[in-house]
Amino acid sequence: MDNDGGGDVSEQAPGRPPVASGEQPPPAIRLTGITKRFPGVVANRDVNLTVAAGSIHALIGENGAGKSTLMKTLYGMHQPDEGTIEVSGTVKAFRSPAAAIDAGIGMVHQHFMLADQLTVAENIVLGAEQADRGVLNLGRANDMIRRLGKRHGLPLDPDRLVEELSVGERQRLEILKVLYRGARILILDEPTAVLIPQEVTELFTNLQALRDGGVTIVFISHKLDEVLEISDDITVMRAGTTVATVKPGDVDESDLGTLMVGSELPTPSLEPHLPSDTVALQTVGLTLTAEGGRRLLDDVDLTVHQGEIVGIAGVEGNGQQELIEALLGLRHPESGEMRLDGADLRPMSTRQRRDAGLGYVPTDRHREGLVLGESLWSNVMLGHQGRRYRRGPWLRRKAARADTVDIIDSYDVRTPGSDIPALALSGGNQQKLIVGREMTAEPTLLIAAHPTRGVDVGAQAAIWEQLRIARGDGLGVLLISADLDELIGLSNRLLVIFRGALTADLDPSHVTPEDLGTYMAGRRQEQVA
Structure with a gap:
């Protein structure tokens, strides 16, 4: 095997039994009877999964269906209580992710794990450095990275800073990082969650090239x-076990939805609804500048009426997060106005803004939401301790418990009860809890940042329905999402943000995801309302 990480794709993977000429190779992965128990819950029960070598195998299911637990077991993050793992025909018992990596398994997580201030090469070699007598040989690593990128159709300049890279x-x-470590089996967790259509097309081309190279x-996805x-194959999980493996040519989206959740797929389309003339949120000339003079927000004029959903589309890193933080009081713009239901937000603290009726479904549920x-x-x-759950000096714990029970019921949060810790929930169920919390507080304006990211179709339906009901009751919503179908289907108006400026104001009923992608990539509308 070459010493450039990943080896030549035509070579035999380490530890694979020899295959006679003309014989089919053993499956890359075979999981048999996998069962994993945690206190009070069986996360995986008698799971059987076979993934052919050199294939793209999708794994789908509702939140809480057991996908993440199964992949963590395969990746050595925990061990099964029952069952066997075979990799390329050899039984394995991984005690750590390092052992899985040594066996040629790599995992690319949904949330990028990169250091923005380091170069491409420095991020790739971190933890797997090429050294000569204890001294990092970055030049040799750069050569290896260039060859690896060329071989797999994933070219990147090793000397570029990560902060300069697009999301795609x-x-x-992230894929190059695991290939560099010798991965022949890639686990991709929601890899398209933050990509625009053009980037998804490019990613799929790259994945097909990798597959064709062996x-x-x-591929884990809710899309x-x-x-x-x-x-090439699709396995469906439900209630902790595998229920079907199908060929994509034999099913459609409705069939898969029925296998996953036992009902037809929802759509994000809402019936026509005219917003009120009353303004819920308004910004005028909002400007925020980074050190060095780069505009993070560039003269942003934004209006959201009561009973209106205004969508913000844009490639991540173009000012969406800075806009959210300015509205919440976490950043302080140099100029501009911000008003919530007519009240000036600028002198208010974050807590005062929340008490005044500003709801927030956060971008990162772990860091900001729970x-x-x-x-x-x-x-x-x-x-909500200051307004909803406080009576004098006392917290209203009984009210919080009652609201939690209602949220669990209304949003189908899969949990044994309201007393368990949030870390015991799957990511999608954590998201449903957060959305329910913010909606229950009856805000004047809801900032919904990726409200259905990482949730299954059933949870999407619940969240979309709650947004529809709340909009009809007069809620103003600022919807920031990477799901273009969600933006187009839910929004009354659709704005595009690029390099901190609003560059297009579009009618959702007359725009396609592909058109929207071109605006997100930098095309400007002649006039933005």
Whole structure:
């Protein structure tokens, strides 16, 4: 095997038994009877999964269906209580991710794990450095990275800083990181969640090239149209076990939805609804500048009426997060106005803004939305201790518990009860809890940042329905999402943000995801309302 990480794709993977000429190779992965128990719950039960070598195999299912637990077991993050793992025909018992990596398995997580201030090469070699007598040989690593990128159709300049990369290039970098470590089996967790359509097309081209070169890919996604497009086989999980493996040519999205959740797929389309003339949120000339003079927000004029959903589309890193933080009081713009229901937000603290009716579904549920070690009912109080759950000096714990029970029921949060810690929930169920918490507080304006990211179609339906009801009751919503179908289907108006400026104001009923992608990539509308 070459010493450039990943080896030549035509070579035999390490540890694979020899295959006689003309014989089919053993499956890249065979999981048999996998069962994993945690206190009070069986996360995986008698799971059987076979992934052919050199194929793209999709794994789909509702939140809480057991996909993440199964992949963590395969990746050595925990061990099964029952069952066997075979990799390329050899039984394995991984005690750590390092052992899985040594066996040629790599995992690319949904949230990028990159250091922005380091170069492409420095990120790739971190933890797997090429050294001569204890001194890092970055030049040799750069050569290896260039050859690896050329071989797999994933070219990147090793000397570029990560902060300069587009989202699609960062995705490419994450894949190169695991290939550099010798991965022949890739686990991709929601790899298209933050990509625009053009970047998805490029990623799929790269994945097909990897597959054709002999790399095996496990593709985890909630986007069923993409699963049908890219996969050779699809396995569906439900309630902790595998229920079916199908060929994409034999099913459609409705069939997959029925296998996953037992009902037809929802759509994000809402019936026509005219917003009120009353303004819920308004910004005028909002400007925020980074050190060095770069505009993070560039003269942003934005209006959201009561009973209106205004969508913000844009490649991540173009000012969406800075706009959110300015509205929440976490950043302080140099100029501009911000008003919530007519009240000036600028002198208010973050807590005062929340008490005034500003709701927030955060971009990152772990860092901003939850205290993972605390109970569900404690998390329901977060951000609302000052207005909803306080009576004099006392916290209203009984009210929080009652609201939590209602949220669990209304949003189908899969949990044994309201007293368990948030970390015990799957990511999608954590998201449903957060959305329920913010909607229950009856805000004047809701900032919904990626409200259905990482949730299954059933949870999407619940969230979309709650947004529809709340909009009809007069809620103004600022919807920031990477799901273009969601933006087009839910928004009354659709704005595009590029390099901190609003560059297009579009009618959702007359725009396609492909058109929207061109605006997100930098095309400007002649006039933005």
